[in-house]
Amino acid sequence: MSDGSPPARAQAGGPRTAGRSAVVVGGGLAGITAALALADAGVRVTLLEGRPRLGGLAFSFRRGELTVDNGQHVYLRCCTAYRWFLDRIEGAALAPLQDRLDVPVVDVARPAGRRLGRLRRDPLPVPLHLGRSLATYPHLSLAERASVGRAALALKKLDLTDPALDTQDFGSWLAAHGQSPRAVEALWDLVGVATLNAVAGDASLGLAAMVFKTGLLSDPGAADIGWAHVPLGELHDRLARKALDSAGVRTEVRTRVTSVSYNENGAWSVQVPGETLSADAVVLAVPQRETHELLPPGALDAPGRLLEIDTAPILNIHVVYDRRVLARPFFSALGTPVQWVFDRTHASGLRAGQYLALSQSAARDEIDTPVADLRERYLPELERLIPATRAAEVQDFFVTRERTATFAPTPGVGRLRPGARTKARGLYLAGAWTATGWPATMEGAVRSGVSAADAALSALGRPRPRHLFEFEEAA
Numbered sequence: 001m002s003d004g005s006p007p008a009r010a011q012a013g014g015p016r017t018a019g020r021s022a023v024v025v026g027g028g029l030a031g032i033t034a035a036l037a038l039a040d041a042g043v044r045v046t047l048l049e050g051r052p053r054l055g056g057l058a059f060s061f062r063r064g065e066l067t068v069d070n071g072q073h074v075y076l077r078c079c080t081a082y083r084w085f086l087d088r089i090e091g092a093a094l095a096p097l098q099d100r101l102d103v104p105v106v107d108v109a110r111p112a113g114r115r116l117g118r119l120r121r122d123p124l125p126v127p128l129h130l131g132r133s134l135a136t137y138p139h140l141s142l143a144e145r146a147s148v149g150r151a152a153l154a155l156k157k158l159d160l161t162d163p164a165l166d167t168q169d170f171g172s173w174l175a176a177h178g179q180s181p182r183a184v185e186a187l188w189d190l191v192g193v194a195t196l197n198a199v200a201g202d203a204s205l206g207l208a209a210m211v212f213k214t215g216l217l218s219d220p221g222a223a224d225i226g227w228a229h230v231p232l233g234e235l236h237d238r239l240a241r242k243a244l245d246s247a248g249v250r251t252e253v254r255t256r257v258t259s260v261s262y263n264e265n266g267a268w269s270v271q272v273p274g275e276t277l278s279a280d281a282v283v284l285a286v287p288q289r290e291t292h293e294l295l296p297p298g299a300l301d302a303p304g305r306l307l308e309i310d311t312a313p314i315l316n317i318h319v320v321y322d323r324r325v326l327a328r329p330f331f332s333a334l335g336t337p338v339q340w341v342f343d344r345t346h347a348s349g350l351r352a353g354q355y356l357a358l359s360q361s362a363a364r365d366e367i368d369t370p371v372a373d374l375r376e377r378y379l380p381e382l383e384r385l386i387p388a389t390r391a392a393e394v395q396d397f398f399v400t401r402e403r404t405a406t407f408a409p410t411p412g413v414g415r416l417r418p419g420a421r422t423k424a425r426g427l428y429l430a431g432a433w434t435a436t437g438w439p440a441t442m443e444g445a446v447r448s449g450v451s452a453a454d455a456a457l458s459a460l461g462r463p464r465p466r467h468l469f470e471f472e473e474a475a
């Protein structure tokens with residue numbers, strides 16, 4: 001246990017008659033959210049996390065004077081649940097949104113050299129808000145721009161509740177709707193790879209349509225981008241921990257749960273090394289494999305399906321230069337293996353020079369490539385994209401590899417994702433990989449935590465506090 005003391009049975013479970021105690025397993029965004037939501041509704045909650053910190057897949061670590069994020073994370077204005085979470089932990093001001101969507105897109109594939117385009121929105125109703133940006137987007141021909149507009153309108157008409165969408169791949173749908181390989185690369189995959197962690201040909205049409213409809217075709221401001229201006233750990237660990245403490249949640253890190261079982265006396269037993277905690281409800285907010293290991297028999301009809309939910313990697317490449325080389329906070333790239341580049345200087349605490357992080361999604365081909373090879377491949381690419389790097393000295397170059405960054409959003413994944421409720425009374429599931437309707441995102445994780453808490457509250461007979469779920473009305 002983090003403070004050396006074992007988790008006492010009474011603290012975790014409380015008196016058996018109260019019927020209002022819960023253990024949440026997993027301190028990622030899903031687990032933190034479930035714990036906060038349950039505690040805010042008056043449930044006595046213990047949150048158990050195996051690692052030494054909260055935040056799960058979205059965390060920070062120290063490297064010399066730098067505080068490094070394991071991977072660049074962004075969210076969109078349409079991520080109403082994650083925004084609710086930021087408010088709840090009093091972190092919204094530290095992860096602000098752009099006033100208005102503006103993504104610089106640099107293309108270095110053209111013989112004429114670098115060319116800058118922008119994906120921006122105007123203060124106009126949907127879909128006109130993107131009309132001018134698309135009409136002037138220099139990385140597509142006139143015919144391609146017109147066909148993108150037609151495909152967007154066809155996408156808008158798709159019914160997201162139709163399960164057949166999940167059986168098709170997005171790439172085939174785009175091709176059938178007249179999208180050239182260039183249009184896929186310069187527009188659809190530019191957004192889709194970063195949000196889905198898969199190229200169009202590997203992505204479920206259902207998930208892709210959900211992302212594009214919600215982000216680009218719902219509300220004019222839906223795709224405005226937000227990101228943490230501080231290390232992720234400041235939000236998802238320090239501020240989350242503070243919010244949990246003040247909500248009365250008992251949080252234990254370095255506490256790995258080894259089994260979960262139902263007692264004859266009607267309570268759940270949660271086993272951690274050397275101790276057993278008792279609770280009326282348990283939320284498993286761990287990844288799908290760990291969920292499969294911990295699930296008691298009979299809790300799901302087909303538990304083996306959890307193991308069929310594949311994972312997809314994300315690679316981040318970190319480069320520290322001895323001087324300032326980039327004026328923009330971020331940009332996206334075409335005609336190069338580089339996908340997205342973010343300026344991390346201020347957030348990392350670097351005092352001199354500039355620290356850039358390259359976020360490389362759907363990185364199956366490079367996730368195991370040695371650092372020296374990545375250095376040889378990516379530094380020249382950065383010189384093509386950012387001419388000022390040619391004269392700069394590289395002071396540090398390192399990579400972070402997240403092999404199981406997200407679930408793979410492949411066609412058919414929808415039928416594998418379980419909801420929050422299980423067949424075992426008092427046992428609930430959460431995690432970005434559960435059936436949220438969203439791809440594996442911070443938004444999906446928070447939504448899943450709220451769904452699990454909501455299901456547990458109704459079973460515990462606790463009223464559902466309205467303010468906890470306000471983001472649903474805002475959606």
Ligand SMILES: Cc1cc2nc3c(=O)[nH]c(=O)nc-3n(C[C@H](O)[C@H](O)[C@H](O)COP(=O)(O)OP(=O)(O)OC[C@H]3O[C@@H](n4cnc5c(N)ncnc54)[C@H](O)[C@@H]3O)c2cc1C
Pocket residue numbers: 025026027028029030031048049050051054055056057058070071072073074075255256257258285286287290314315316402404405406430431432433440441442443445
């Ligand atoms: C590099 C990278 C970049 C990303 N970029 C974005 C982005 O830009 N935007 C976005 O929205 N999303 C992004 N994501 C996805 C996002 O981080 C995840 O979807 C989200 O954080 C998942 O949260 P979770 O709570 O569902 O799961 P997790 O974060 O996996 O949390 C599960 C927790 O359970 C703990 N655990 C597991 N087993 C046990 C056990 N037996 N006992 C106790 N604890 C246990 C784990 O240690 C972990 O802390 C990115 C992810 C990565 C890795």
